[in-house]
Amino acid sequence: MRIPIIAGNWKMNTTVAEAESLVREMKPRLEAVAGVERVLCPPFVSLASVAALLRGSSVKLGAQNLYHEDKGAFTGEISPLMLAGLCQYVIVGHSERRKYFGEDNAAVNRKAQAARRAGLVPIVCVGETLAENEAGRTREVIVGQVQGSLAGLEGPLVVAYEPVWAIGTGRAATAAQANATIGLIRRTLAALFGAARAQELPIQYGGSVTGANIAEFIAQPEIDGALVGGASLRAGDFIAIVEQTARLKGVR
Numbered sequence: 697m698r699i700p701i702i703a704g705n706w707k708m709n710t711t712v713a714e715a716e717s718l719v720r721e722m723k724p725r726l727e728a729v730a731g732v733e734r735v736l737c738p739p740f741v742s743l744a745s746v747a748a749l750l751r752g753s754s755v756k757l758g759a760q761n762l763y764h765e766d767k768g769a770f771t772g773e774i775s776p777l778m779l780a781g782l783c784q785y786v787i788v789g790h791s792e793r794r795k796y797f798g799e800d801n802a803a804v805n806r807k808a809q810a811a812r813r814a815g816l817v818p819i820v821c822v823g824e825t826l827a828e829n830e831a832g833r834t835r836e837v838i839v840g841q842v843q844g845s846l847a848g849l850e851g852p853l854v855v856a857y858e859p860v861w862a863i864g865t866g867r868a869a870t871a872a873q874a875n876a877t878i879g880l881i882r883r884t885l886a887a888l889f890g891a892a893r894a895q896e897l898p899i900q901y902g903g904s905v906t907g908a909n910i911a912e913f914i915a916q917p918e919i920d921g922a923l924v925g926g927a928s929l930r931a932g933d934f935i936a937i938v939e940q941t942a943r944l945k946g947v948r
């Protein structure tokens with residue numbers, strides 16, 4: 697039985713004070729939900745204060761990126777060892793990192809491996825662009841990203857399917873589309889890791905998820921949760937997403 701996982705990717709939003717206030721606002725309702733893994737991913741500079749607010753909480757913390765080396769002369773980068781004491785999860789390979797920071801599948805794989813070595817659970821993102829989708833290349837792109845980003849990765853991990861055209865556009869994939877591509881991701885994981893492990897790994901959908909559409913996604917058999925951007929910055933919306941996921945698919 698896969699435990700559903702809802703993660704909020706705050707992206708480059710919130711000052712430290714704003715992050716603290718958002719966590720204070722959401723924490724009681726998020727903690728009241730059972731059977732769903734709940735993860736907040738604020739910016740790096742807020743991780744320490746949010747970790748302090750979440751100490752002893754069932755709500756988990758994640759980072760949005762990391763570098764693949766443990767330490768050294770890499771000005772401005774954050775290492776897996778620095779994150780390991782602070783958070784449990786780390787997002788890698790988000791399409792914004794692939795697009796604006798030139799991260800390819802090999803770089804994503806190095807980051808995911810580095811996260812695992814430090815005991816962090818990587819949330820590995822894959823997704824096709826609008827041009828790839830319209831050219832009928834979704835299958836080939838997704839299979840290539842899953843193979844290239846996840847090869848050799850052991851232990852716990854999460855995959856997030858985020859079609860780039862659905863991110864921040866208000867134009868979510870249909871639940872059936874998302875379920876079909878996530879099914880393809882699971883078959884690709886089965887070829888990489890074996891069928892048993894593929895059945896255990898949670899796969900999220902991401903892209904314009906809100907409290908108003910989460911139920912459709914969660915009702916799909918292959919979809920184990922969501923990676924939420926914009927709506928994760930609104931306490932009421934994020935809580936609604938988590939509570940509906942618990943009601944529909946919470947593991948007790």
Ligand code: 13P
Pocket residue numbers: 705790858862863864865866902903904905923924925926927
């Ligand atoms: P939105 O929910 O704002 O579309 O963002 C999705 C996303 O990129 C989460 O990582």
